[in-house]
Amino acid sequence: MTKETVDQHKVIATNRKAYHDYFIEEKFEAGIVLQGTEVKSLRDGRANLQDSYASVRDGEVFLHHCHISPYSHGNIMNHNPIRVRKLLLHKKEINKLLGKTQQKGLTLIPLRIYFSKRGQAKVELGLAKGKKQYDRRESIKTREASRDVERALKERK
DSSP, X not given: XXXXXXXXXXXXXXXXHHHHHEEEEEEEXXXXXXXXXXXXXXXXXXXXXXXXXXXXXXXXXEEESOEEOOOTTOOTTOOOTTOOEEEEOOHHHHHHHHHHHTSTTEEEEEEEEEEOTTSOEEEEEEEEXXXXXXXXXXXXXXXXXXXXXXXXXXXXX
């Protein structure tokens, strides 16, 4: 997504560790089926995507281990914080994901949860391949080198 489209969405939670641990090959936008108190909790920004993943079962996509805190003003009807949530995608996208996730080493990782312009909760999924330890070190080296270059250019001005 471009910077303009990111500014139009209200981002609730991002999975920063995903970019460190995985190579993101492709991104998908999916709707998420939520209960009433989950929406209110998301509007408060109380979600955590750490250690969460998505899976394809029986032609449907599900989000696992996504922690949405119980709503603070909720009553006895509050939701389970780490329940499995259904994701809404087109059948063509689900079939594509099913084929790709059955390949060796590819998995579905949620990258961020946000509200669209229309106020709908969305999840950005990334089709990811795990990084090895030396890949992680290499990405850290390149990031630090680019920081050094930026710092040198800034000092020069």
